[in-house]
Amino acid sequence: MNKEELLQLMHPMKLIGLSGNPALNEKIATILKKPLIETAVQHFSDGEIQVNIGESVRGCDVFVIQSIQDPVNENFMELEIVLDALHRASAHRINVVVPYLAYSRSDTKTRSREPITAKLVANLLQITGLDHLIALDLHASQIQGFYNVPVDHLHAMPLLAQYFLDNGIATKEEDDIVVVSPDHSGAKLARNFGQFFDAPIAIVDQRRERYDTDVHDMIGDVKDKKCIIVDDLIDTGSRISSSTKSVLAAGAKKVYVAATHALLSQNALETLNELPIEQIVVTDTIKHSHYPDRMVRISVDLLLARGINYVYNDRSMHLLSESDLK
Template identity: 85%
Template structure:
């Protein structure tokens, strides 16, 4: 019996999928060939949550999959209560898989008496005794430093880039693709995304935190170009709307959007449907009942399943990054 077989015998893998994104949970479980544990989550009339896990998890390596999406606080409390139950049930390791980690935008203090909620979330998760966090495209990479446990920060941008490459986008061939950042803060993300196409970047000269319908100046040349606006998330759609109008006013011929997390809150669907965008390419980290007309969803099921498998079998997550970098 080799080391891996002994590990599987002593500490079998158990998967728990919570209510944030059931469809993605099922996809991941199917790829791994492991069933999701039957977990009953009951909501009392006053809003309290009760969780019952049907099987023993003593000595097991447990992976809890939960997207913290709308309703955000309810999703987070479901996760916290399950983690407490696993800790009290003597699980060998408790690994949290969060495709989208809410509150990540609150990662720094910019005004007096302002909280750093991303740090608070890190503290609350660690209070339940988790061993590891696996997530995708945090709003800011430095959030990993808020944790005193290993954080595996996977990236979905290569998946989005691969979609465009498969559909004929390549800067070196036509020299007509420009990657656009919707503001100055996203310039690094745009630069990294542009490397997959050997394409230049441009920046919407958006200043301040308020996004509106005004047309802003562009830093960089987009005239006569196909533009791909890149961001980590789309919430109400105001930032995408502002960027789209700015690049079109600067002479862009076509506009595409590549975003990891599609929050789509308030009237985002209607707002995005009203824009002259060819396609909006996102991942399925967040599940909704309705999507914009021209939205293409790329699944992160393989990416997360591989991350879980590598963690369970003590393989280096860096291997995933190396394979993604070969797209360039």
């Protein structure tokens, strides 16, 4: 009997998929060849949530998959209640997998009497109890330090970059590719993304007090270039809109967008559909019923499934970063 077989015998892996993104949950379970535990989630008329886990998890290593997306507070509370249920059911180890972790943008205090909600979320999850967190493209990497349990921070940007390479949109041989950050804080992300194409970066000089301005100054040369605007998420689409208008005003010939999380709140669909963008490439961390016309969705199912498998078998995530996820 090898180590993996012994582990399955002593502490079997079990998966729970919650309401945030059922389609992604099913994809991950299919790759791992593990059925999702039947979990009954009932919402009462007053908003209260009741959860019933349909089978024994005593002594098991349980992975709870929940994308904390709209409705954010409802999905977060659902996760909290399941964690409490797992503790009371004597699970051996409780692992939380969050394709999208809400409140990550509130990671620092910038003015008086302002909360750091990302830290509050970390406190609440740890009070309820979890042994391990697997997250994907957190808004700020330092959020890992808010947790006193192991955090594996996975990245989808290599998958997005590979799409541009596979489809001939960008290659290392081209010299007309520029990766654009929509503001100064995203420069590091743009630089990392640009390394896949050996491309320079440019920055939209966009400041908070001027978010509503259509066109901003550019730092860097985008004239007659093919621009890829890269960000960790797309919310209302306003930042992508002003960035697109800025690079076009500076002489860019084509504009593409790459982002991990497509929140698409408020009038994002209409805003993005009106822009002269060639393609918007995102992942499937968040589910919606409708998407913008030129949006391409890349699945992170294999990335998350392998992350779960590596955690369960105590393998180094460094090996995952070097593995082929195509």
